[in-house]
Amino acid sequence: MILAHGLGGRSDLPVPLWLALNAGAAAVLVSFLALTALWTRPRLRGAEGGRAVRLPVPRVALKVVGVLLLAGFLAVAWGGPSDVEHNPAPAWFYAWFWVGLVPVSLLFGPVWRLANPLRTLAAGLGRLVPRRELPAVGHWPAVVSLFAFLWLELASGFSDSVRVVAVFVTVYAVVHVVAGAVFGPGWFDRGDGFELYSVLVAALSPLGRRADGALVLRNPLDGLMTLQARSGLTPFVLLVLGSTVFDGLTRLPVWTSAQGTSVQELFGTSAAVGTVGLVVAVAATALAYAGAIRLTRPYLRRSVAAYDAFAHTLVPIMVGYTVAHYFSFAVFEGQRGWTALSGASVDYTLLSAGLIAAVQVGGIVLGHVLAVTSAHDRSLRDLRPGYERVGQYPMLALMVGCTAVGIALVSGV
């Protein structure tokens, strides 16, 4: 067995772990010091920023491709062999779709919003059923639907079962198509976990829409500023962050050794242990963020909603963690998308351990540096005059901690 979803261990790091940890933390700290010296007034323009470009957007083609891909996926998942060695559906779902959403959204913006087959099918079904007003539920339905997926992937213990994947995608599709037909297309902005995830990642894309609707090339940090902090958005980002923390934890020796011991006996099945672990990891991540916000609150202007003020700055951290955790998984497990059909073997020599380590540490550090930059610009607008520097210390402490924990987890301490 080879542990392909991440580093095999700290020996894969190109530098000693203590050096990687401290260098990562120092990179975040130095970025902050440079920003406070050189970035003294708000520069980001949000939805007003960017230079207009003329690019054709093949909307109809994307919708047709999206529906055909879903139909092909379901046909293979339900009609193909039931063993994962000969059925590529799980690899398509996890490595191609879930992980693939990140580079596609980063490069091209929220294209999944256009290609989403559930949105297309709901629009068709919506002509046949009476429309109801969408309740004021914020993004909480998306939190629930993404948690269901993350539980299947990380905690259920049967994530690689072909038929379970088929059942999950079918149920997910039916629920969202019906909800989208009843509540209208606005449902997918609030309720579809995959679409919201791709929209959040796409906020960091250099390609986006300006406030006047024009397609623009922009500073990715301007895109981050455009995110609307509706109810449930911050928990959604914290859920993704917490799930990557849990994913890292499950690859530590201490977690492996806990399986089949008194810990498992306490909770019953390994799925129960995984569920508790996932919930605890997400809760711990949320508590760390809430703690930083609690310390920041006295520094904020009275009109600022404290809990959501810095939610957008978590998105680069989320993307950095995702790259770190899924890079090698996508390259190795992604091959099963065709080896399951051709009978060939997965080539584990495609990436060296050093390259994986460099991408993982680089993804985490770059994500945090972008987060610090975005938080700094927001602080110049939202913190009380005279306290712009010290008022950022709690969020900076959070980001230093997240950097260290992230590097430690991918190194498999």
Place this chain on the structure above:
Amino acid sequence: MTVYRAEELPVILMHQGGWDEIAVFLGPVLIIALLVVVARRQAPPPEEEDGE
């Protein structure tokens, strides 16, 4: 170049660490503690004018 199938490779636990290795976190922990202490001490009083 030799290509292995996953099932042909042995499970190798790369690391079995001890509690002393918590020391590698010393740098980040000190930075965090310092930032939190300073932030708590210098927090403005609630009644202070916030510039709005």
